[in-house]
Amino acid sequence: MNQQNPAKGHPSQDLAAPDGQAGVPTHFTDPGHPEHQPRQSDLHPAANKRAERQVVLLFAVSVLGTIGFLVAYFAVPPGETVASMRQSNLLLGLGLFLGMFGIGAAVVHWAKSLMNSEEKAEDRHTLRSSDETRAAAVEMLREGAQDSAIGRRGVLKGAMVSALLLAPLTVVVPLVGNVGEDWDVSKFKSTMWRKGMKLTIDPSGRPIKASDLTIGSVFHVIPEGLEDTEHPLDEKAKAVVLLIRLDPRDLTEAEDRKGWSYDGIVAYSKICTHVGCPVALYEQQTHHLLCPCHQSTFDVADGAKVLFGPAKRPLPQLPIEVDDEGYLIAQSDFTEPVGPSFWERLK
Amino acid sequence: MKALATRRRSRFAPTALLLLALLITGGLYAALAPSTATATASVATASDVELGMKLFQANCATCHGMNAQGSEGVPSLIGVGAAAVDFQVSTGRMPMQANGPQAPAKTPQFNEEQTAQLAAYVASLGAGPAIPTDEEIDGSQGDVANGMALFRTNCAMCHNAVGAGGALSGGKYAPALWDTSARNIYQAMLTGPQSMPVFNDNVLTAEEKRDVISYVEAQRSGSPGGADLGAIGPVSEGLWVWVVGMGLLLGCAVWIGAKSS
Numbered sequence: 284m285n286q287q288n289p290a291k292g293h294p295s296q297d298l299a300a301p302d303g304q305a306g307v308p309t310h311f312t313d314p315g316h317p318e319h320q321p322r323q324s325d326l327h328p329a330a331n332k333r334a335e336r337q338v339v340l341l342f343a344v345s346v347l348g349t350i351g352f353l354v355a356y357f358a359v360p361p362g363e364t365v366a367s368m369r370q371s372n373l374l375l376g377l378g379l380f381l382g383m384f385g386i387g388a389a390v391v392h393w394a395k396s397l398m399n400s401e402e403k404a405e406d407r408h409t410l411r412s413s414d415e416t417r418a419a420a421v422e423m424l425r426e427g428a429q430d431s432a433i434g435r436r437g438v439l440k441g442a443m444v445s446a447l448l449l450a451p452l453t454v455v456v457p458l459v460g461n462v463g464e465d466w467d468v469s470k471f472k473s474t475m476w477r478k479g480m481k482l483t484i485d486p487s488g489r490p491i492k493a494s495d496l497t498i499g500s501v502f503h504v505i506p507e508g509l510e511d512t513e514h515p516l517d518e519k520a521k522a523v524v525l526l527i528r529l530d531p532r533d534l535t536e537a538e539d540r541k542g543w544s545y546d547g548i549v550a551y552s553k554i555c556t557h558v559g560c561p562v563a564l565y566e567q568q569t570h571h572l573l574c575p576c577h578q579s580t581f582d583v584a585d586g587a588k589v590l591f592g593p594a595k596r597p598l599p600q601l602p603i604e605v606d607d608e609g610y611l612i613a614q615s616d617f618t619e620p621v622g623p624s625f626w627e628r629l630k
Numbered sequence: 631m632k633a634l635a636t637r638r639r640s641r642f643a644p645t646a647l648l649l650l651a652l653l654i655t656g657g658l659y660a661a662l663a664p665s666t667a668t669a670t671a672s673v674a675t676a677s678d679v680e681l682g683m684k685l686f687q688a689n690c691a692t693c694h695g696m697n698a699q700g701s702e703g704v705p706s707l708i709g710v711g712a713a714a715v716d717f718q719v720s721t722g723r724m725p726m727q728a729n730g731p732q733a734p735a736k737t738p739q740f741n742e743e744q745t746a747q748l749a750a751y752v753a754s755l756g757a758g759p760a761i762p763t764d765e766e767i768d769g770s771q772g773d774v775a776n777g778m779a780l781f782r783t784n785c786a787m788c789h790n791a792v793g794a795g796g797a798l799s800g801g802k803y804a805p806a807l808w809d810t811s812a813r814n815i816y817q818a819m820l821t822g823p824q825s826m827p828v829f830n831d832n833v834l835t836a837e838e839k840r841d842v843i844s845y846v847e848a849q850r851s852g853s854p855g856g857a858d859l860g861a862i863g864p865v866s867e868g869l870w871v872w873v874v875g876m877g878l879l880l881g882c883a884v885w886i887g888a889k890s891s
Binding site (some may be wrong): 320322323324325365366368369372374376391395396400481485486487491492494495496497498499500501503527561563564565566567568571573574575578579593 | 779782826830
């Protein structure tokens with residue numbers, strides 16, 4: 284466009300130094316400080332006086348805040364109720380805020396409006412040391428190396444290198460050991476469920492009869508005797524089960540799992556196959572089971588298959604049956620590892 | 631009398647007369663109208679069932695059928711019991727105003743007496759859970775700590791750790807429990823309305839249900855730490871921190887860096 288209208292000129296020509304190429308200047312000169320602009324408080328004594336009063340006021344706010352904090356500390360104790368604790372916290376926090384913020388704001392305002400506003404520049408010194416200093420430093424290092432005779436005393440050198448290399452192990456070994464702690468992944472492949480173990484209610488531990496479940500009811504289940512194990516929380520994290528009764532007409536069952544349910548009662552692992560959150564949001568009308576973490580949705584009426592979300596596998600089903608007294612018991616452990624995938628899962 | 635006669639033509643006269651008439655009507659109504667607030671959970675009589683049936687046929691039968699047998703996509707009400715009717719009608723969820731993923735709570739359409747009649751009619755169709763007694767729903771007699779353990783296991787995944795509610799799938803949601811009456815909380819556990827599973831007396835015994843009510847009621851006095859921002863977690867807290875908190879910090883930084891005028 285510019286070439287077609289030479290009358291308008293090329294805008295970058297104005298900036299080009301005489302020896303520049305293709306319109307690019309070789310260097311820019313330092314434009315220096317912008318011109319100093321006096322403030323209102325520099326020009327008018329009244330404005331100066333006003334700024335001073337503002338600073339005093341901000342300090343006064345701080346003083347009042349501190350006094351308020353102390354008064355609240357003694358006069359409004361936290362007490363026993365939620366309301367009194369909240370009131371105490373609110374008053375202490377407000378006092379603390381005003382006490383600290385008042386000082387900060389006053390100091391900044393003081394510096395900005397009352398102290399002089401002349402722009403100043405402090406140039407950097409060159410980074411390179413003088414030649415004498417550099418020569419002296421090299422000489423010192425050379426003397427030191429010669430004095431220690433590191434080039435000749437081989438055993439000494441070897442001992443030093445060994446010590447330096449070994450010392451970091453005091454940090455590294457416990458660190459790696461604590462991170463791993465237990466490298467046995469086989470325990471993720473099984474849970475504490477065994478044949479004949481009763482299904483009990485979490486957290487009360489009451490055993491469950493098949494007749495206890497009405498259609499649409501949900502039981503959060505732990506294995507019998509969970510609290511007697513060595514690490515109940517570790518066992519619970521794998522063994523929790525969701526027990527649901529559906530109308531048997533709504534239930535679709537795979538051929539090889541026909542015997543795993545009892546009269547419409549199904550039991551599925553509560554550990555999501557995505558990253559192991561407890562899947563527990565059960566919608567009784569749609570038979571959908573939702574994971575609260577990433578919205579994986581499982582269809583309880585159809586083998587807990589995945590309907591939506593990041594989970595890749597259905598929830599493992601716990602085969603159940605009823606004992607002579609009518610209590611629900613497990614037929615066996617889960618037939619596959621529960622929870623998220625891991626490398627050795629199916630080995 | 632003459633003074634009154636001249637004022638009759640004042641331009642304020644119609645307004646004054648209208649106000650007087652309204653006051654008299656309102657006063658008479660308040661004095662003579664039958665009080666509905668005193669309706670008690672008395673034993674259902676045959677006339678209650680009779681009146682309930684009429685209400686049902688006029689207001690509910692379009693969807694639930696003339697004999698409450700239900701139809702495609704509409705549940706049968708035979709055997710749901712008085713508790714289910716009382717929950718659905720006293721919270722305004724039923725009769726439903728529009729089809730949607732969920733019947734929301736709204737201003738109830740029936741008063742307590744009519745609700746009791748409807749409940750009596752539905753209860754007469756088949757055995758089902760009854761409306762709980764005042765003793766059963768008295769949260770002050772419950773164990774808050776045990777209620778927390780039960781709430782955490784059975785309720786918190788949908789209703790939030792303190793009962794602030796949460797989303798389900800397809801536009802459905804678990805409602806907040808801040809304003810739910812103890813009676814409605816108990817009935818919801820007992821009957822499993824809409825998406826909610828049933829927590830019958832074998833899952834949570836009557837005492838355990840009362841513990842849950844104690845816990846829910848204990849959350850209503852708020853958090854000792856200060857404003858809980860609706861207790862819905864990272865959304866409201868994040869908004870507050872990123873917009874208000876960091877906005878204030880940025881404002882302070884700009885103020886400190888700006889030249890004084």
